[in-house]
Amino acid sequence: xxxxxxxxxxxxxxxxxxxxxxxxxxxxxxxxxxPESWTTIDPGISLTQSASQVKSGSSSAAISVNxxxxxxxxxxxxxxVVAGQPYLASVWVRHTEGGIKAxxxxxxxxxxxxxxxxxxxxxxxxxxxxxxxxxxxxxxxxYDESGFDGSExxxxxxxxxxxxxxxxxxxxxxxxxxxxxxxxxxxxxxxWQITNSQSVVVASGSGYANxxxxxxxLCLDDESYVFTINDSYGDGICCxxxxxxxxxVFNGVTLATGSDFATSESSSFTLGTTSGGGSADLSAYYASxxxxxxxxxxxxxxxxIKGHASQGYGALWTFYNxxxxxxxxxxxxxxxxIYSENPSGTESxxxxxxxxxxxxxxxxxxxxxxxxxxxxxxxxxxxxxxNSDVHHIFATDGYVNSKRGSYPYGVVGSxxxxxxNGSRLGSASVGIGFTGTVxxxxxxxxxxxxxxxxxxxxxxxxxxxxxxxxxxxxxxVLDGSSDQVFESWTLNLLKSWHQQDPVSQKxxxxxxxxxxxxxxxxxxxxxxxxxxxxxGQ
Numbered sequence: 001x002x003x004x005x006x007x008x009x010x011x012x013x014x015x016x017x018x019x020x021x022x023x024x025x026x027x028x029x030x031x032x033x034x035p036e037s038w039t040t041i042d043p044g045i046s047l048t049q050s051a052s053q054v055k056s057g058s059s060s061a062a063i064s065v066n067x068x069x070x071x072x073x074x075x076x077x078x079x080x081v082v083a084g085q086p087y088l089a090s091v092w093v094r095h096t097e098g099g100i101k102a103x104x105x106x107x108x109x110x111x112x113x114x115x116x117x118x119x120x121x122x123x124x125x126x127x128x129x130x131x132x133x134x135x136x137x138x139x140x141x142x143y144d145e146s147g148f149d150g151s152e153x154x155x156x157x158x159x160x161x162x163x164x165x166x167x168x169x170x171x172x173x174x175x176x177x178x179x180x181x182x183x184x185x186x187x188x189x190x191x192w193q194i195t196n197s198q199s200v201v202v203a204s205g206s207g208y209a210n211x212x213x214x215x216x217x218l219c220l221d222d223e224s225y226v227f228t229i230n231d232s233y234g235d236g237i238c239c240x241x242x243x244x245x246x247x248x249v250f251n252g253v254t255l256a257t258g259s260d261f262a263t264s265e266s267s268s269f270t271l272g273t274t275s276g277g278g279s280a281d282l283s284a285y286y287a288s289x290x291x292x293x294x295x296x297x298x299x300x301x302x303x304x305i306k307g308h309a310s311q312g313y314g315a316l317w318t319f320y321n322x323x324x325x326x327x328x329x330x331x332x333x334x335x336x337x338i339y340s341e342n343p344s345g346t347e348s349x350x351x352x353x354x355x356x357x358x359x360x361x362x363x364x365x366x367x368x369x370x371x372x373x374x375x376x377x378x379x380x381x382x383x384x385x386x387n388s389d390v391h392h393i394f395a396t397d398g399y400v401n402s403k404r405g406s407y408p409y410g411v412v413g414s415x416x417x418x419x420x421n422g423s424r425l426g427s428a429s430v431g432i433g434f435t436g437t438v439x440x441x442x443x444x445x446x447x448x449x450x451x452x453x454x455x456x457x458x459x460x461x462x463x464x465x466x467x468x469x470x471x472x473x474x475x476x477v478l479d480g481s482s483d484q485v486f487e488s489w490t491l492n493l494l495k496s497w498h499q500q501d502p503v504s505q506k507x508x509x510x511x512x513x514x515x516x517x518x519x520x521x522x523x524x525x526x527x528x529x530x531x532x533x534x535x536g537q
Contacts (some may be wrong), residue, residue: 022089022159022160023077025158026056026157026158027049027059027061027156027157028057028058028059030059033048034047035047035049038075038076038077042075044066045065045066045075046063046064046066047062047063047064047075048061048062048064050155053155055094055121055157055158056157057157057158060094060157062153062154063075063155063156064152065100065142065151065154066150075139076137081130081135081136087106087127087128087129087130088125088126088160088205088214088217089104089106089126089127089160090159090160091104091124091139091140091156091158091159091160092121092122092123092158093113093140093155094119094120094121094122094154094155094157095154096119096154097147097149097152098118098145098147099144099145099147099148099152100115100143100144100148101114101115101145102141102142102154103141104125104126104139105138105139105140105141106128106137106138107128107137109141111204111206111207121157122201123201125205125216126205126206126207127205127216128209129212139159140156142154174220174222174271175250175251176217176251177217177220177249177251177255178216178218178248179214179218179246179247179248179249180213180214180215180247180248180249181205181214181215181216181246182212182213182214182244183210183212183213183237183242184210184211184237184238184241184242184243186210186233186241187212188207189232189233190206190208190230190231190244191204191206191229191232192204192206192227192229193205193227193228194225194228195225195226196223202220203218203220210242220271221271222271223271224268224269224508225268226267226269227248227255227266227267227268228265229246229258229264229265230264231263231264234262235262237259238259238260239260244259245257245259246258248267248529250269251271253283253290254529254533255269255527255529257529258532258537259537260537265499266499266502267532269528269529270503270508270526285521285526286301286523288300288303289304293534294534295483297530297534298483299461301458301530302459302462304523305458305459305520305521305523306459306462307520309518310388310389311388312384312388313370313387313388316370316390316393317354319390320370320395321353321354323509323510323513323517324395325353326341326350327509328505329341329342329343330346330350333353334350334351334352335350335352335353335356335368335395336395336506337368337395337397338371338394338395338396338445338448339371339396339397339400339404339423339441340364340397340419340421341442341444341445342421343442343444347421348364349365351367356368357369358398361402362399364399364419365399366398367397367398368397369395369397370394370396371394371396371404372387372393373392373449373452374392374453375473376406377470377471378406378467378471378473378474378478379470386456386460389456389459389518391452391455391456391459391514391520391522392452392456394448404423404439405439406473408434408436408438408439408473408477408490409438409449409493410428410429410438410439410440411429411440411493412424412425412427412428412438412439412440413426413430414427422442423439423442424440425437425438425440432489432493434487434490443500445501446500446501447499447502447503447504448504448507449497450493450494450495450498450501451503451507451522451524451525451531452522453486454494454498454530454531454534454535455522455523457485458523459520461482461483462482464478464482465485466480476490477490495531495532495537498524498531502528507525508525510525511525511526
């Protein structure tokens with residue numbers, strides 16, 4: 001396939017901060033129709049200053065690729081780098097037709113842009129540590145895709161770090177953070193990305209050197225995000241292939257950290273006030289826990305969330321009426337029942353708030369009641385404050401709730417009962433570390449339940465060590481301690497569910513409502529990374 005090529009090159013200057021400046025990287029300064037400091041422009045491309053499509057500032061470069069000959073499409077500056085100094089280069093591109101893709105060039109060809117992602121900005125980035133001092137080229141090259149008609153415009157902006165804002169990337173007026181990485185013996189297998197609530201990649205990195213440390217600056221707006229780190233071989237970055245590790249830090253708080261994983265692991269996080277509209281300052285709420293890990297962190301969280309104002313068992317109906325409606329799937333205002341909700345289709349039945357409260361039931365669809373995801377028999381019966389703690393009590397179909405009973409949650413191998421949305425009761429699947437009857441909710445709600453369990457382990461750590469012997473099921477799930485709390489098979493299952501089903505908007509909203517209702521929060525919804533920081537990967 002012919003390749004319509006453009007190399008956009010600039011010099012990087014070394015500094016102790018691992019930043020390097022690109023002259024006029026924001027394309028704000030133009031003279032006689034050409035961007036200042038970009039000294040070589042070949043005849044195969046044309047450039048104009050654009051004010052209509054801008055990532056930041058007041059202008060960008062509108063680059064028209066008009067030829068398939070790479071030899072006549074270079075666009076460069078010429079400067080030097082210093083051996084051993086890590087550099088992070090990034091650029092934002094915006095495709096208009098999808099006939100070409102951009103490939104980041106940092107002393108070699110790196111990652112491609114997504115050509116089909118039209119009319120929105122996407123970022124390409126790459127970290128590079130030169131082995132010798134000298135000049136390198138950093139920029140873009142365009143490759144034609146099927147449908148390229150011989151002329152296409154791509155907008156380019158914010159080649160960073162740039163000299164327009166000093167020695168570091170563009171000043172951050174929202175949430176300042178960094179991605180910290182120590183690579184293993186096979187760093188070329190490691191990549192990462194951050195996506196926003198619209199699943200758009202807002203930051204990413206790859207192309208690292210073996211056994212090298214990196215600190216990559218980040219700046220993100222108030223929003224909900226998912227961070228994912230990948231290993232293309234599937235053996236993580238520790239511990240059989242070196243001693244790699246990573247952490248994601250924003251506003252002085254570690255939001256994700258780890259080392260030992262397989263193909264990938266993800267963490268959800270929210271910056272700024274939660275989108276539920278509450279006024280809680282989370283950094284202040286969790287201030288006493290900052291800098292702690294392991295069971296010390298768990299104890300600190302216990303001291304933060306203990307002593308909530310119990311509202312009583314009857315107040316759960318009021319909470320469901322005000323805060324338990326379906327505003328996320330059908331958005332029909334019915335009660336959101338985790339045992340009947342069908343995220344990808346139509347439910348067999350729905351419940352009207354208040355009027356459909358249980359009541360008697362003869363089968364599914366009769367009424368909804370109050371499901372203690374952490375069964376009340378495990379903590380001794382109708383004992384407060386556990387019996388009315390809304391963080392672990394969900395609205396569910398009464399009949400399915402009775403089928404679940406007080407059985408542990410788990411993975412079902414052979415089902416004896418299946419609800420209309422696919423929740424199942426049956427014998428445990430071989431390999432989960434438990435033999436007996438378990439109940440398995442659908443994937444959509446597994447993370448919600450896992451985080452409710454981590455909340456219970458933390459909120460009641462002063463008494464939960466004595467609950468193991470209360471029933472056969474509690475003995476199967478709890479280990480009799482106040483630190484790990486769960487038997488290993490349960491802990492592994494909960495961590496898996498927590499990772500596979502990240503925090504959703506409905507959980508953020510419910511957590512905010514629970515805070516208003518009883519005065520405490522679920523830390524593992526606010527900061528999902530607390531799970532791995534306490535119980536490990």
